Amino acid sequence: MSVERLLETLRAREQEQVLRFWDRLPEGERAQLLGQLHALDFDLLARLTRELSAAGGAPAARIEPAPVIGLPKSADDLRRERDAKNAGVEALRKGRVAAFLVAGGQGTRLGFDGPKGAFEIGPVSERTLFQLHAEKIKALRKRHKTALPWVIMTSSANDAATRRYFEKRDYHGLGAESVRFIVQENMPAVDRRGKLLLESRSSLALAPNGHGGSIKALHDSGAVAWLRGQGVDTLHYFQVDNVLVKIADPVFVGYHLQAGAEMSSKVVRKRDWKEKVGVIGYLDGKLGVIEYSDLPEEQAKAVNKDGSLRFSAGSIAIHVLDLGFVERLNAGGFRLPYHKAEKAVPCVDEQGQPVKLKPGEKNGIKFETFVFDALPQAKAAVTMEVAREEEFAPVKNAEGEDSPATARAYLMRQYARWLDAAGQKVPRDAQGEPRLRLEISPLTSDDGSGLDRLGLPPLEAGTEVLL
């Protein structure tokens, strides 16, 4: 498209303000802005900005809980779990499973300068989130003698830094050829009237299109074909910030495959009715995630006969995806809905000066897709409950809830439980917290097994133990 044509389009769409500084831009910066504008889907943008003035979609009329495979309690449950595990292990051994990490987010709440995965989380070592995941994958490859390829989704904001990180660390020993990076798309941010915002005189304010963009990126990047070429048909989806994630958990993969499911989800029991987490349930008969803001208080408080919450299946963003389902979601165009989120968007004013925002001020709207919006389109799905303390501890905030401190505490408690079970006495305080700093590399043990064979000396309070 020539500049003239582009200007015409921008005028027709009432977005010509983005060329306000054009005459004063050096050649290189013009090229950058042109590139961003050419990549824009103006029809999609027009649709989304039209919807801005419309009232939000009608809330679902009927909300019901979904069936969940609970934590095993009876001998029958344990037998079913064993069968599922065998099915999962077989799929892993046959090389049908790949790990899929989404790491394209901006990590604004953590406020760390770099990709979130490069954040050092080891309670004793400087092990990063990426290293923790990489070592889990390495351990799985060894145990199941499988290729277990790893697809990592980045975004334009952190792609180069993420690749540099892995190159510098030799892919944590996984082999560059078995790790594939894919880049998600950006969406432009707009103001409340739907006008495109400029981050600088020569750049649109762009943001990654949400973790739902992973479904599109898998397809557009050729990663689906790359995986198919290796015999993979099942993806284990996880997020970069959950330090307890059990990557490619064979029980979960097994339940998914046994049910012929297209998309499956892990959930944890909500702590109480107030916990701000989406729950998996039926919305007007379709499986999906009911956001906590959409669950009326009366429903959120409702209990079953045994006193447990009726809506308790808290979504933790761990899924298994059938590769054919990913292909279907992309056939004839990407079909996940966009959600609008009011955010603080760094931008420049009409003079090209950075707009000073008051703390907490939200000046713009970003458009995001959510991976769980694929659930209603899955022909079959499994929802499986797991124990929070074993599988879910995300790093979201710099301090307080879901922070590095809480994630490290969760890790150390898990390591302590493993050591207890291995016959090692872990010194604890009155609250039951370990009285020493503990860390176990997934390469030493990723599930507590084998620790009894290490012949460890007694553990002493106040020390650091790195295994």
Ligand code: UTP
């Ligand atoms: P969050 O929604 O927690 O976002 O992402 P975030 O970027 O980590 O942090 P904030 O909200 O800016 O503080 C959950 C997971 O989804 C990925 C993130 O990288 C993280 O693994 N994600 C999120 C993407 O890959 N792309 C996105 O566009 C958004």
